[in-house]
Amino acid sequence: MNLKIFLQALFLYVCAHAAVAQGIEGDVFDSQTKEPIPGATVQIVSANLGTITDNNGHFAFADGVSNATLRISSVGFAAREVLIDGKRIKIGLDAAAENLQSVVVTGNREATLRTESPIAISKLTPRMIDEAKPTAMYEIVNKVPGVMMVNLGNEQHSMAIRQPFTTNAYFLYMEDGVPIRPMGVFNHNSILEFNQFAISSVEVVKGPVSSIYGPEAVGGAINFITQRPTILPTAKIGVQADQWGYKRIQYGAGGMIGKFGVYVGGFVANQRDSWMKSSDYDKNAVNARLEYHFTPSTRLIYTLAYSKYDSQTSGSVDSVAFYSRQYVSTTDFTYRKVSSLRSRLTLEKDWKNGSQTFLTAFARKNEHGQNPNYGIRWTTGQTTARGEINSSDFKSLGILAQHSQRFNFLNSKLITGAVFDFSPSNYWSYQIDLAAQLRADGKSVEKYTIVQERPDVRNADYDADIKNTAAYTQYDFELLPKLRVSAGLRYDRMSFSYTNFLDNTTGSKSYSKVTPKIGATYDLGKGKGIYANYSRGFSPPGLTSVFRKRTVPLDNGDLFYYNLKPAEFNNAEIGGWASVLNNKVYIDLAFYQMNGRNELLNVRLPDNSYDYQSAGKTLHRGAEFGVTYKPSKELFFRFGGTTAIHRYEEFTLSNRESDAIRNVNGKDMPSSPRWLWNTEVSYYPKWFPNFRSAVEWQHVASYYQNQVNTVKYEGYDILNLRLGYNWKGIELFTNVLNLTDVLYATNATRGNNATDRTTYNAAAPRTFVFGIQYTFTGKK
Numbered sequence: 001m002n003l004k005i006f007l008q009a010l011f012l013y014v015c016a017h018a019a020v021a022q023g024i025e026g027d028v029f030d031s032q033t034k035e036p037i038p039g040a041t042v043q044i045v046s047a048n049l050g051t052i053t054d055n056n057g058h059f060a061f062a063d064g065v066s067n068a069t070l071r072i073s074s075v076g077f078a079a080r081e082v083l084i085d086g087k088r089i090k091i092g093l094d095a096a097a098e099n100l101q102s103v104v105v106t107g108n109r110e111a112t113l114r115t116e117s118p119i120a121i122s123k124l125t126p127r128m129i130d131e132a133k134p135t136a137m138y139e140i141v142n143k144v145p146g147v148m149m150v151n152l153g154n155e156q157h158s159m160a161i162r163q164p165f166t167t168n169a170y171f172l173y174m175e176d177g178v179p180i181r182p183m184g185v186f187n188h189n190s191i192l193e194f195n196q197f198a199i200s201s202v203e204v205v206k207g208p209v210s211s212i213y214g215p216e217a218v219g220g221a222i223n224f225i226t227q228r229p230t231i232l233p234t235a236k237i238g239v240q241a242d243q244w245g246y247k248r249i250q251y252g253a254g255g256m257i258g259k260f261g262v263y264v265g266g267f268v269a270n271q272r273d274s275w276m277k278s279s280d281y282d283k284n285a286v287n288a289r290l291e292y293h294f295t296p297s298t299r300l301i302y303t304l305a306y307s308k309y310d311s312q313t314s315g316s317v318d319s320v321a322f323y324s325r326q327y328v329s330t331t332d333f334t335y336r337k338v339s340s341l342r343s344r345l346t347l348e349k350d351w352k353n354g355s356q357t358f359l360t361a362f363a364r365k366n367e368h369g370q371n372p373n374y375g376i377r378w379t380t381g382q383t384t385a386r387g388e389i390n391s392s393d394f395k396s397l398g399i400l401a402q403h404s405q406r407f408n409f410l411n412s413k414l415i416t417g418a419v420f421d422f423s424p425s426n427y428w429s430y431q432i433d434l435a436a437q438l439r440a441d442g443k444s445v446e447k448y449t450i451v452q453e454r455p456d457v458r459n460a461d462y463d464a465d466i467k468n469t470a471a472y473t474q475y476d477f478e479l480l481p482k483l484r485v486s487a488g489l490r491y492d493r494m495s496f497s498y499t500n501f502l503d504n505t506t507g508s509k510s511y512s513k514v515t516p517k518i519g520a521t522y523d524l525g526k527g528k529g530i531y532a533n534y535s536r537g538f539s540p541p542g543l544t545s546v547f548r549k550r551t552v553p554l555d556n557g558d559l560f561y562y563n564l565k566p567a568e569f570n571n572a573e574i575g576g577w578a579s580v581l582n583n584k585v586y587i588d589l590a591f592y593q594m595n596g597r598n599e600l601l602n603v604r605l606p607d608n609s610y611d612y613q614s615a616g617k618t619l620h621r622g623a624e625f626g627v628t629y630k631p632s633k634e635l636f637f638r639f640g641g642t643t644a645i646h647r648y649e650e651f652t653l654s655n656r657e658s659d660a661i662r663n664v665n666g667k668d669m670p671s672s673p674r675w676l677w678n679t680e681v682s683y684y685p686k687w688f689p690n691f692r693s694a695v696e697w698q699h700v701a702s703y704y705q706n707q708v709n710t711v712k713y714e715g716y717d718i719l720n721l722r723l724g725y726n727w728k729g730i731e732l733f734t735n736v737l738n739l740t741d742v743l744y745a746t747n748a749t750r751g752n753n754a755t756d757r758t759t760y761n762a763a764a765p766r767t768f769v770f771g772i773q774y775t776f777t778g779k780k
Helices: 002-021 126-132 188-193 319-323 656-661
Strands: 024-030 041-044 049-052 058-061 069-073 080-083 088-093 120-124 148-153 156-160 171-175 199-206 220-226 234-242 246-257 260-271 281-295 298-312 335-350 356-371 384-407 412-438 445-480 483-500 505-525 528-539 567-580 585-597 600-604 610-614 617-629 635-650 675-683 691-700 716-727 730-737 745-749 759-762 767-777
Touching (some): 024 041, 024 069, 069 088, 126 716, 188 298, 319 759
Parallel strands (some): 024 088
Antiparallel strands (some): 120 199, 234 246, 246 260, 281 298, 298 335, 483 505, 567 585, 585 617, 691 716
């Protein structure tokens, strides 16, 4: 009898011990994207046990408690509690509406709290991107306070971040932290090579990002972060179309199988017989990502991005066509064709004390040919004109390495890194002769036609081997409690050996610069803080400018732009953030002043061509502001914008044909509105579950069209409406762009002579975009 009681007691003890000691593990992911959430805190509520998820969102407890409750929290997400019902669980977290302390990666090329980054940085969340259902990048980028991406049609654009609307290379465009194009190769059109359907989030740093990213990140850096393999098996397929002939099929799928993860996503789009004549285009883009996790702290990542783009470039229209809404291009022969291939292989390692190391090898191949509308040169009243055909190709091989080391001393972190990029490139441009059919007034052109191609008359023809090298370091430390200081230094050198076939010369040239940065953040507590920074930036001239033959030789006889100097900028800013009303309201402010020297300016000449000048001094001063307000689960309000001055301080010209604009000191730079803002109200009604609606308001104030400030464009206000309904993974949506059918131009420019006339980049009339998308998500 005693033996029986003893065996029963032993059995109960073993069962109880097994219940207490059973292991618990799981995965934490973003409920919107199904991507893993690294660094999430997982706690067993009834026990003093806690852990952190690894880079793959995975956590594990060697000992658990039967029927226990887990509390999962992560910066930027709403905390959640779940009851354990098995040995392995998968938990999705919803992104928090407020931006306070959201995690960003672009500041340091690794995950960092926004409140520890003394820079002006904004993040577009996966939810904002998904609900926008963009057909072009400007539809999402313009939601960032202080940013204006100007739509020039068929995904072409100009940009304004602490600059006027410009196509100059003062902005760095990256994909997962790797620049899309090498320094020295004109990078403006690189955005049209992106695959917007594969983008998970977007981070925008405003102002020079000198210590980490270096040249070209002067006005700012835009980092497009692509989709990772998902914790749950996920697949999407959808179609979009509008009444102007645009059609798109999009697809994506991903998941994790053990240590291996994969994602593939892309789209095929085309446009025919649109509202603007001669604006057909085709685009095919696909991204693939493979991950292999050797251990939770060591992983290998391979990405591949391919895009092919072929577009007619209708360009601008004159005032007669614009105001009568006769959207007929003056050309039916201009085009842009691009083939782009990018790949990278990254090895990442997380160390026990929070330090991190990565090594990336990357390659690029890019072919870009065009007959550009902007290349047409015509003088008022003439029946002849000149255009051009050009081609710019390059290949790249490079290495990017970075290590961050954490220290207990002052809770500090040291970041060091190096970059090497070798990019052989070639460029040629030759003239085409055109006939200009004039309107009845004899002062504007109704249509251009090609008379003859002239490969014998070359504007540029060169080969160049570009070598970009850089080394950088940044040290972050906590000088006092809640006061964190960041100091950085970067050295960049761009060198190239060249053969200029126009004058049969060979040689080499280099530009180099050391750029510092120092900043600090102070946590005021209760969701409030301030920051300040000072940084320098510089941007060498693009080679297509350096080797282009001048319209008029300089006084010293120079036929080329060899004398162009690197643009240099000094930037100082202060800012802060505040979360109030129980985190329902979040406010973000930044005040900056950026002084430029030798800024590359494009002076429009009487024949509509441009003269490039490294001209004097410029001033860029402004304030950027963002507000979000979520009074309830049904309503969300977002407001962001900037007020700024972009002005000539000392304008020194060397071209003898530009005497008319020598005295522009103190005048506004062209295409620089004093006010820009984008605001949106979203409504998610309780009485209609899974339905969403949003109204967006874009405001662009008036601006001068030329350097002499004689003519203004009045600016515009437009409304966009977005509606969507999701039922069992099937989403129906519509975007109504330019809801009130406003007549406006996304850009209006004019020369500095009295006889010059304004040209308008006409914007689309009211556009209805309809779509349907099906999302399949596997079981937890």
